[in-house]
Amino acid sequence: MKLSNTLQRRIILEELRKLECHPTADELYEIVRKRIPQISLATVYRNLELLSEGGQVLKLQQTGKQKRFDGRVESHYHVRCASCGRVADIWDDEVIAVNRQLDVLVEKLGMEGYMLELNDRCEKCREKDEKPE
Amino acid sequence: MKLSNTLQRRIILEELRKLECHPTADELYEIVRKRIPQISLATVYRNLELLSEGGQVLKLQQTGKQKRFDGRVESHYHVRCASCGRVADIWDDEVIAVNRQLDVLVEKLGMEGYMLELNDRCEKCREKDEKPE
């Protein structure tokens, strides 16, 4: 589907690009509203989504929508399925090594912590790719 | 507030610990229901939250609830405020270096990508700490 060149779309991208910060949809909505007062919040959501599919905007927050919980508290690392959001543990020496580095770096920078997740497609989602029924 | 030792809490933790996977609250609810059929979904949510505050459970999904968007698409890196969720860019050579390593590692493991965010408290939240009025 080809994106047409609407005023709303143009202004949304233009205003987003002006910002140093990384706004939520409703924050950007408030800003765009100053130029197009009757614009709808849904339009902002819709266009941010389309623009990020088209690679003109970066959508942070790549994780899925539901929270997930882990009964193991010792430090270990995770891969999240890029399509269904399921999370599995990963035991790979290099992954462990990068996390160690991050521990040190975060300490050095005096920060609170970090959040690293690898992304891949899980078994189940790959199977679906093969036979999409 | 001290946690009391309820059946529900015990079973929730016990079942979560049995799992290799990292369930969502409602997935765990279905499992726990087999042992306590009348348990409420809210109880599962409540206890997962309390247990993770107490450090007995890990809450994945550290990112905030609202999505955030970025008008700059070139690769660059982010710090998220641990308390309010705001995101800022970070330009630090070592952070850039770790990300480069991750690019290589992810490529080598044949994965789709990764998601790394540093966590800290932003200016605004620090100010609030000082004078909590």
Add this chain to the structure above:
DNA sequence: CTCTTTTTAATAATGATTATCAATATTAAT
């Protein structure tokens, strides 16, 4: 211009999570 497709504003619907609250269970104090 005219037809087709896409987009819009307004608003309803959804899904995940959190809040409320009266009844019950747990803990602490006697």
Add this chain to the structure above:
DNA sequence: ATTAATATTGATAATCATTATTAAAAAGAG
């Protein structure tokens, strides 16, 4: 053990972010 104080529960309503719906308007193609 009994009682008083506190914490928790199940049920359900409320909230919040996001997505879907829809009729009308705008954009693009010919």
